[in-house]
Amino acid sequence: MITPLRLCLVFLVSSLSVWADTAISSLLSRPTTSLDGLWSIVVDPYDNGFYNYRYTPFDATGKLTGGYGQDLPHDNKSGLIEYNFDTAPKIQVPGDWNSQDEKLYLYEGSVWYRRTFDAPAVADGERVFLHFGAANYRADVYLNGAKLGMHIGGFTPFDFEVTGKLQPTGNSLVVRVNNNRHLEAVPTVNTDWWNYGGITRSVQLVTVPAVFVRDYALALARGEGDVLRMAVDVEAPEGGAALPETVTVAIPELGVRENLTVDADGHAKGEVTLRRLVRWTPEIPRLYEVRIEAGDDVVTERMGFRTIETAGTDILLNGESVFFRGICMHEENPFRGGRAWSEDDARLMLGWAKELGCNFVRLAHYPHNVNMARIADEMGLMLWEEIPVYWTIQWENPDTLANARAQLADLIVRDRNRASVMVWSVANETPLSEPRMQFLGTLVKDARALDPTRLVSAAMEVHRDPEHPEMRIVNDPFGELTDLVSFNQYVGWYDGLPENCDRVKWRVDYQKPVFISEWGGGAKAGYHADALTRWSEEFQADIYRRGIPMLESIPQLRGMSPWILVDFRSPRRPLADIQDGWNRKGLISDRGERKQAFAILQAYYQRKAQAEI
Ligand code: GCB
Structure with a gap:
């Protein structure tokens, strides 16, 4: 579902094909199942696991026809499979490969990562997202032998919804990470920093109710006393459970509990004057617990509130x-x-x-x-x-x-x-x-x-x-x-x-x-x-x-x-x-x-x- 707050983002990413979803900001404040730890790796300088011998990608038709993303089992003694994640070396995720293996210090190219995991317990109707903090520079992601999608950009988060795609045990998650530099990329080929490759940030599974808080933005309005502006996006599955009529934003320490009306697109907004607010400053970095509730979903975060603006040649905090x-x-x-x-x-x-x-x-x-x-x-x-x-x-x-x-x-x-x-x-x-x-x-x-x-x-x-x-x-x-x-x-x-x-x-x-x-x-x-x-x-x-x-x-x-x-x-x-x-x-x-x-x-x-x- 596309809601107004998100509309602009969807528009931004849609011009690049097969992008992962823009990460759901609220996932970061939820309990998660960590997929960090040791992952098997296959170093692939010729991108053998991605292209066939005619240099056509194995996923060219939309269906994976070969390559390491399939993670085939070695269960036939006559079989010919020239990679094996089970016997491959392992490195730590999160972590770049350059600093974990001397041979990879100067390496730029593809490395295939794999880890297996059991599915988290999920109640009826709950949804599961696979969240990556970042992978530098391009990540192609495969779950149980099928491609989930890819993401470009080495420093930003991305997710894939995997609801209904998990087996109870022994799921195979394979990620090809490629850190080759390209003239048209962001950054381009020339930088004054190390091009660390790999799954450089945490990987998590996040479970949310069928209807959940996707995103929110809470900020003090400039120059209007302590007026807090709130925008919350709620997402309901297409053809599934209905959107709630209201969402609640609560800041218990400030006695705030505001119900905001959710419109037909899942968008809710409102404002409230905060009484007794201690504004965030570097000297007193006061944070408050904020709870956002929508139906069965609750997101909790610690947030501070302050304004920043300029006036003439001054910066005003x-x-x-x-x-x-x-x-x-x-x-x-x-x-x-x-x-x-x-x-x-x-x-x-x-x-x-x-x-x-x-x-x-x-x-x-x-x-x-x-x-x-x-x-x-x-x-x-x-x-x-x-x-x-x-x-x-x-x-x-x-x-x-x-x-x-x-x-x-x-x-x-x-x-x-x-x-x-x-x-x-x-x-x-x-x-x-x-x-x-x-x-x-x-x-x-x-x-x-x-x-x-x-x-x-x-x-x-x-x-x-x-x-x-x-x-x-x-x-x-x-x-x-x-x-x-x-x-x-x-x-x-x-x-x-x-x-x-x-x-x-x-x-x-x-x-x-x-x-x-x-x-x-x-x-x-x-x-x-x-x-x-x-x-x-x-x-x-x-x-x-x-x-x-x-x-x-x-x-x-x-x-x-x-x-x-x-x-x-x-x-x-x-x-x-x-x-x-x-x-x-x-x-x-x-x-x-x-x-x-x-x-x-x-x-x-x-x-x-x-x-x-
Ligand atoms: C700069 C760049 C910075 C370099 C620095 C330097 O102007 O912005 O990325 O590392 O100079 O040390 O030359």
Whole structure:
């Protein structure tokens, strides 16, 4: 069933064939049966399990005619089957393959995963969904020898309904994950981060009643006292049980229990004034238990409520001017290696940001796992979330646009009930052109339509005036469309030596809040030399020492997120004995050592925080 809240999403994804359903946001707050753990794998560099010897996909006719997705049994001693999941090696899900097997460290291609499981107990009429947190980059999913569908995009969730498709015991779930890079993909072939492949986030079975809450969005209205706007979507099976007449939104601690009328499409909305609300702030990250009830279905979540908006050159959190004391991070736990996915990973990374004195984190350059925003809600950190429209995308390719729109929609639907999320970012360092304006303009419109309560931005670039070599100019026309004027700049690293910070002058052509979405430089932890020796901690510290006053000279400055909290793996960083495959711009090394620059930024953030009190 298509309801108004969902309509737009269905429209967005429908231009790509055989897509998995856009993930059901409410699944994340329900009890689940975990399919995490050890899965068998077959590494398949020639995609033997997907194509026949004429290179025609085994599923070309819609029916699976061969390949590893069938997971055939080895029950005939004369049989010829050239794969066997039962005897194959195993790796951990969630988890990328690169960090689990040395042979797969540099591997880009297909890996087939399989696990078997027994069906959860299901009452009459209940429905079951198979939910993937993410798989990078393309996942083709097969259940009991039949194809369920596929999903493109390495960082967003997806589900398949499997009601009626499960056997009581011994179900075979096979997933081909392919992480080849493609020019038309999002991201495209060229990035400064590791292309970790695999089922990188949790896999779950979720059981819901026949009629269930599919999605909801609860947010305070801007500038109208504590008015909570509520929208709930209920889904009933086609030709099956009827929709309920009302849904209930309850916030027991605030004495709220509102019945909303469900229309013929399953859509319910309303508003209520919250009395005695303690608004969410980074200092007091107050969360409330929210219950949404529809017929037999109950979803429970912890949520915070606050407003975020801009006025002139200010960012207003709950109506008060705020400075984003931020830091960028990739989704990597350097201690365990590879993609981060767990609550513990989130606590480690966000804990370091707290220690640095941050109230804000930029989750670069793609949607991080669902735990990040949940833990940030609890810990009191504001977030910037982003999709991997990075560097030079195929601006004129309609499939590329549809792909980016789907990733943005999936991210927003997943995280729009998280108080911590303040900014949706639609791109990073994209080159100026009219097709790029059209492309990004569409994404901005989508973001505002799906979530009118947050800020929209993108990490833009700085331009130079050849007549005035010391001038750095921010005049990207895309800045007309964004709430924050955000840009990356590397004066002192790519742009001259650190002392260049003392000379550079800034011209920002917008009277909007300015956010420096990246700046910084690299250092190898423990390498000490004078401040002119590149890669020394002193060189990096000098950039921070001189960079802070330079940026403070921009009158509209309302925040920053230097690049980056922790060193991270990158295939673009081969310099032996210094980089060794790591981007070294972290303030913390891959072994957890704080570099000198850490203390400089920390002291600045302490001063900023005190000035706000
Ligand atoms: C950038 C990119 C970021 C890179 C960084 C660097 O401007 O946005 O993804 O990793 O510079 O270290 O060069």
